[in-house]
Amino acid sequence: MKVNGFLKDVTGASRVTKARRELIEHGDPNNIYSDPIRETAKELHPEVTKVRVIDVKDVSPTARKYRFAADLGDILPPFMCGQYCSLDLEIDGTVTTRPYSICSAPFEAREGAEPFFELTIRNGRPGEGFVSSWFYENVKEGDTFKAHLPFGQFYYEPLRDSKHIVGLAGGSGITPFYSMAKEIAHGTMDADLTILYGSVSTKDIILKEELEAIDCDRVRLINVISGDEDYDGEKGFLSADIIKKYSSEDSTYFVCGPLAMYHFVRGELEKLNVPARRIRMETFGAPRDITKAEGYPEIKPALFALHVIRGIQEDLVQASSLEPIAVALERAGIKNNTRCRSGSCGFCRCKLVKGEVFVPAEGDGRRRADKENNYIHACSAYPLSECTVKIPIV
């Protein structure tokens, strides 16, 4: 090798070793550990926040708004309009979770004497929404919960979305838009919001008074009533015509409501040639009847054995083909992490060691390699045979 100039030097290794030893020798001998970035991360994404109900208010004949403040010295993390909170709930000895969109504005969790956030919960119809009905009937001021927040991607992203938001809401899907409306009115969110709120009758409108009380020229509310011919205003469903009437040249559409509404609205937006990047859909809740999901195989409802591996322990429980594995675990009293309960967030990721499950394509948020290696999201995996799963120890 041809060497030039100082490359003849062969003492380099000992020189750098000496330099490093000196560096370490000059290190502080005391414990000076501090990690401000970790502190910030923990404040933004607390594993759990203890909260207490400080107010309950009827916001329709069938819905109530619950106000929560941090309990026992916890602090509420900041969130963005449209994000959700997952509550740990214990009902008759069974521990489960439910995700609810936060309906209060982000600034309300940061300002004031007692910062808070609010969830609006509707009394479910018979046979549906069992947990929400329980919540509606039982929860009262002073009750405490473990809350997990914030989660979800259904938020206004100024780097992506246009400044004019058209909110397409159905039923309790109004809640994230109420949050946006208040934040805009407060001057802390720079956007214009037109809410098209579809209800069967004016009785079904949730947060009616609250929405009407918002006095801000950047926020507009249009109720669209489908079941009352005499209604003095927009009638019918959230059709292309109505959407178009209230859209601007470059609107971003945020859609939140029941599954049937998604399917309808998606078609209507297609008619209007709205580009994909201008449509944000919140996906919420497991299908009411999995057997009606696209691609569900021809099998009779059945109970299967479910082997659950946690560490070196294995338990045997039962699982219904009609319910996701996450629910089977809850029914058996086996703790399990769930957040979105729609298959997308992946909190309940676990390994299907043996057996067969059905995963609805809608909302399947699994990574490619997970699909290939039989990892499932327990909240959206329905057993089709005896199964063995390995889940995290909670």
Add this chain to the structure above:
Amino acid sequence: MAFYKDKYDVIVIGGALAGMSCAMRLAAAGKSVLILERHNLPGGMATSFVRNGIEMEATLHEMMSLGKEDEPLYIRQYLDEMKVAIDWLRVPEAYELYSPADGIDITLHAGRRADGTWVCADEIDDKYPGTKKEVNRLLETCRKVYESVLFLNEHTLSKAEMLLKHEALVKTAGYSAKEVLEKSFHLPEEVVKILSAYWIYVGQPISTLPFTIYSFLMADYMIGGSYVARGFSHEMSVAMAERCEELGVQFEYCQNVEKILVRNGRVYGVRTSRGDEIHCDYIASAPYPNTVYGRMIEPQSEVPVQARKYANAMPMSVTCFSVVLLLDQKPEDLNIHSYSVFSSDIPFDTDVFWAQGRNLGGWDYLTTICLNYANDEAVPEGMTSLSITTLPLPESFMQVRPDQYFDVKRSVAKEMIKRVSSHLGVNLLDHIVEIEIETPVTMSHYTSDYRGGIYGYQHSMNNSVVARLEDVEKEQYIKGLVGCASHQLVGDGMACNINNGKIASKMILAMMEEQA
């Protein structure tokens, strides 16, 4: 009934690449191994995420040290030996460097010709005639250093033998990349800049980057090229996790290790946030020494003063700020034509770029990766998967409070998008379908790594890998405790971390033998 055995030979804290690499080798040697991973996914930063059904790489990932199947480099050899099967796709080019202030816009490719000359030397010579010979000579020197480092990774030699057989390594060990590049080779300033673009993959300016590390990086990339996994980085992580379990490793997710239990100068177990106390003889730790000695060792009186000095003296390397985008047009329609582009908005100067890393934004050196060019099928048709990344120092984010966080990250991201937009002549802000902004806080949230660090400690002249190697055994301050992540011997990067894990397993096996 219990979730854990009474005792394990080894507990690995952190199921990222280093931890899994360490665990699989220990398990293959018949040891009982438990991995405790705080997240619900394996792989640490080698991961991906899904938005509205579309998977995206978490950041700029390319795997080095693989080489082609028929000419495997050391990490491909190791993964083969461990029977880890991953579907690798070769990245088309090494990189494009775009630095208009220097008049530089050049794309280099990896590879050597049959006569031993380098493809990139020809590419540079095309634009800077008369440089071919010197560039070839530089890369040959790099290759020799590289081979020596790999040899010494497995063997120890006397000083005389070292000088005889590893002259290039010995003679350059005391110098920085800048010193060697500028003083030992006759290259125009622009060519030195072109050949310094990879500095970002170690996050060290070339003035303080040991030539040893520079050589390793250049030779490895230019011999073997780089790769991505067909199923995103998560494919690699899952493949390694699956292999660990096949080999008998107990792999537990969502388990945060809070304390490392020490008695009489020796580890005997860990305690998790869940409250499990689990016993073992050895621990391989992904948490940084700062975290381990600062808050994990219990009792704190077991931390030797020398260990504190070491952790407090180690210079922290960079963290990451990344904007991950899904765009609504094909790359060509957005003027994007390369997989990886390094760009500079000022005259190229790694000292200046590095110093800018202390600030919040105003970063002139960006890395833009377009996944389509390595893995087209992974991106929805008609769309582009693009990430823009820079590697600031942790102090850039130390003052950011939770209330400012969303605004701060958006304003910095917007600036980065605008810079790349101006290079492309296309406003990317008009094409965003999905956007995720990852900050040092994101790194900390998902991994809990000290101050959001991603590259461990600086590869600086006063923390040279040559010196680290010399003192590695002395720096085992607590018996049975071995570091196992990018803060260890060979530093940052996915391949390096697999190697860090391999080295940790070797150290543990040696200690076990000694104990016996």
